[in-house]
Amino acid sequence: MSKRTIVIDAMGGDYAPQAPVEGALLCLEKYPDLSIVLTGKEDAINKILSGKTYDKERLTIVNTTEVVENEEKSPVQAIRTKKDSSLVVGLRMVKDKKADGMISAGNTGSVMAGATFLVGRIKGVFRPALSVELPTGKNPTLVLDLGANMDCKPQYLVQFAQMASIYYHKLHGIENPTVALLNVGVEPTKGNQLAKEAYQALSECKTINFKGNAEAREIFEGNYNIVVTDGFAGNVMLKTTEGVASYIFTSLKKEIKSSFAAKLGALLMLKSLKKMKNSLDPRRVGGSALLGINGAVIKAHGNSRQDSFVSAMDQCLTFINNQVIGDISDALEK
């Protein structure tokens, strides 16, 4: 593995700049050959770094004066106007091959728009997609699109499946990963217009291992390696997952407080409960790979704490070292 340089957006996410900066230090510790560039407000970054021990040769700060906010009204506009933002400057470094990849926990829309406009798409890609791995009873399931493409055409979903098949194979070493279409029932005639047409198009695609429709319920059973859907339904699914998990753990906490036996029980179960909670915590799941972008760009969750940047770095390096982009490009040329 050759030496890599990865940009971390120091200003992106709910806990920026602290979480990305401290996350960067954890990454340097884990990967002795890695160099990191932090883009962001130099003063703020240095304040966090001050007094900390790390290999200064492998950490560079590129000072930027603007910030793409979490709540930008127009993500595209933000990318166009905030030219000296930590996000735009970082993405330009990827575009100009000054860095091998980038991680940002900033506004999803802006990261996606920035990656698309500044780094660009892989030739032949209709629409890049946001993907994330969900925990299941078996192998994790890679789901996409999670919100980059609101109104999709059937052929976009076919391409999502093709790109995801290559990525999943690299991530987990599974040949011909299985693909399902998110739908409201398993029969081919089920669903809205898009789902019905996508079912047909996916069935006809010879380069993927399409297994048919999957209901959202089934996904957590881990019966499929990859699940494709449009960005609206995918986003609803992802956010429902977060909502239900958070509801269950909050209610459980309340319940536990209501009885002494339960309190004692919870104490004994603490490790189990925490392990469970973490497996569904988006902060620990790592980031979303932007599939279809001509560069390794990982969108870390907005809630990311420092350790999430390590998971995102794992993903980013896997992406680069396995030449996911080259393989997607080759597959689409066929």
Added chain:
Amino acid sequence: MSKRTIVIDAMGGDYAPQAPVEGALLCLEKYPDLSIVLTGKEDAINKILSGKTYDKERLTIVNTTEVVENEEKSPVQAIRTKKDSSLVVGLRMVKDKKADGMISAGNTGSVMAGATFLVGRIKGVFRPALSVELPTGKNPTLVLDLGANMDCKPQYLVQFAQMASIYYHKLHGIENPTVALLNVGVEPTKGNQLAKEAYQALSECKTINFKGNAEAREIFEGNYNIVVTDGFAGNVMLKTTEGVASYIFTSLKKEIKSSFAAKLGALLMLKSLKKMKNSLDPRRVGGSALLGINGAVIKAHGNSRQDSFVSAMDQCLTFINNQVIGDISDALEK
């Protein structure tokens, strides 16, 4: 409250006929003025009733020879051809005012199609919708549509909101219940084409208390009384909820088995864990009200056990005794 006669489809659901028949007996116990008609195979029903004590005057069996299966390829076709099925015969009784309402745990598509074709829509209703109440940290949230209407127009969603507002008020006594649109972000410009147009249409509707967009994550916090969406996204949300809850409790079980301390802890927490699980168990949440149908038809969950029929009966009687249909009809005429 006057005496009511409700049909229960004895052949519908995963545990039919046992669950609906035993559920009927529980309902008779709970409501001393209630009469129940069981539609289904007389022999099978009598076998379950044999030896049981109940008020025979208030339980009638209408023998039917056909069954609409859970896995019907075409729900509409099943309704058209299986004229002597427990579902069709029951719905006809509602249509003909021989019964005040009906509960079925059968195939959702068939119950919806049957109710629409046989009982009919309330005058002025574009599309009837399937609604269900989800548990939240505060008041329950009524979500619709959950799968009856795959491709929706913005005005359908406005009507879903109007009908749900009336029903929610009757159920919980809350005046002007708040309404939100399920979307991928809170800003008015977010979402797919349908969501953008629906946002506009909902904003312009003066008879509802529209509060804007809600992300799926927020719904479980209970910030809104009603959430409207198209049947595809609603179904994805509902089934994700079931999938995540089941995943969490299955994994927790596995975790608990792995350590003695956790096992002991779980034993002490048993009551809390069960309470939690039940609150998310679709079998206990009761049924989906079919809003927009000119009769009280409750679709109980396919997994329904006997006690779910009691919850469904509670809903059915609330629906009838509060004249939800009359009020929806009046509201739509305005």
